Amino acid sequence: MEPRLSNRSYNRVQWLCSFAICAIIGTYPVASIEVYTLSEVFVENGTTGILKCTFKSNQVISSQASVSWSFIPEGSLDSTGESIFHYAGGKGFPGSTQFKSRVEWAGDLNKKDGSIRVSKMQFQDNGTYTCDVKNPPDISGKPSLTKLRVVKKESLPQTSPAVIVGGVIGAIIGVIIIAVVAYLLIRVMRSTRDYEGCTSIESVSTQAARPGKKAESSTEGSRCSSPSAPVQGPVIYAQLDHSGSKSSFHKMEPVVYADIRKN
The missing domain is CATH 2.60.40.10 (Immunoglobulins)
Structure with a gap:
């Protein structure tokens, strides 16, 4: 007579087989x-x-x-x-x-x-x-x-390749234009700062009346100096009578009325 497994033993064997199959599947997903x-x-x-x-x-x-x-x-x-x-x-x-x-x-x-x-x-x-x-x-x-x-x-x-390529090219051109404009503005601003402090002193026209001296042009009277350089005040000419007599002639001599120096 062949031995038979009880229901309890059969359930235990079935559980062990199921556990082994699950372990194998878990190892090789x-x-x-x-x-x-x-x-x-x-x-x-x-x-x-x-x-x-x-x-x-x-x-x-x-x-x-x-x-x-x-x-x-x-x-x-x-x-x-x-x-x-x-x-x-x-x-x-x-x-x-x-x-x-x-x-x-x-x-x-x-x-x-x-x-x-x-x-x-x-x-x-x-x-x-x-x-x-x-x-x-x-x-x-x-x-x-x-x-x-x-x-x-x-x-x-509108999202076709041709439209995309055109948009990229347009964006690149726009960036280049903006860069050029910014560069020119920076150069103008630097040039303006470089010329700060420059003054123009006009030459006195009465120097042309002095004997033996050639009148200076107005351009020679223009000077550009740094803010720290001293600035000579204008020279004013006046008529002085040294003899006191009526027959004496009036002589033109320079008199410095103001000597303004800027520290």
Whole structure:
């Protein structure tokens, strides 16, 4: 007769087995890959558009890594969509007949880039695109979605690359103009400070009447000195009568009436 375990012993064995399984799973956790795409993309009708897809994985990129793209047309009730492109082993495999001759690989798995390029975009290409990346053993990631809007040129949003480049160039030119104006203002202010303290003393016109001496020009009477230099006061000429007689002539002699010195 075979021995049978009691209910108590059976429960104990079952608990030990469950504990061992949990310990093993905890030692080797399941990896999870993270996939990122733009929420919305605008492409001009008839041009080539790039659907960006990047991912983050804790594992080294292996030769078994793969990228799958699927498409759900706008207004479709299908939640899974149809495969339009699959990349694995360094090769691309177009799926849908709608994109078969228009889709190509534009990424680099070593750089964690799974983007694709679609040429001659059409209005019927509007819809939701899904990017799914697998990098064994990192395979439990969630696919990322992006909505594509194929529009006419005049309907493109103002955040197009051309507008951004134009704004950057305009900002650079504005900074240069401001720098030049500030430089010129600084030079004018320095020149004004350098000429502070300069005075102009006009020459006395009566010196032209003195015999044997050439009259000085008004420019020679201009002097520029520092504030600390002494300043000679003006010389005033007066007529003095030394003889006291009526027949004597009046002689012009200089008399200094004021000698002003500035400390």
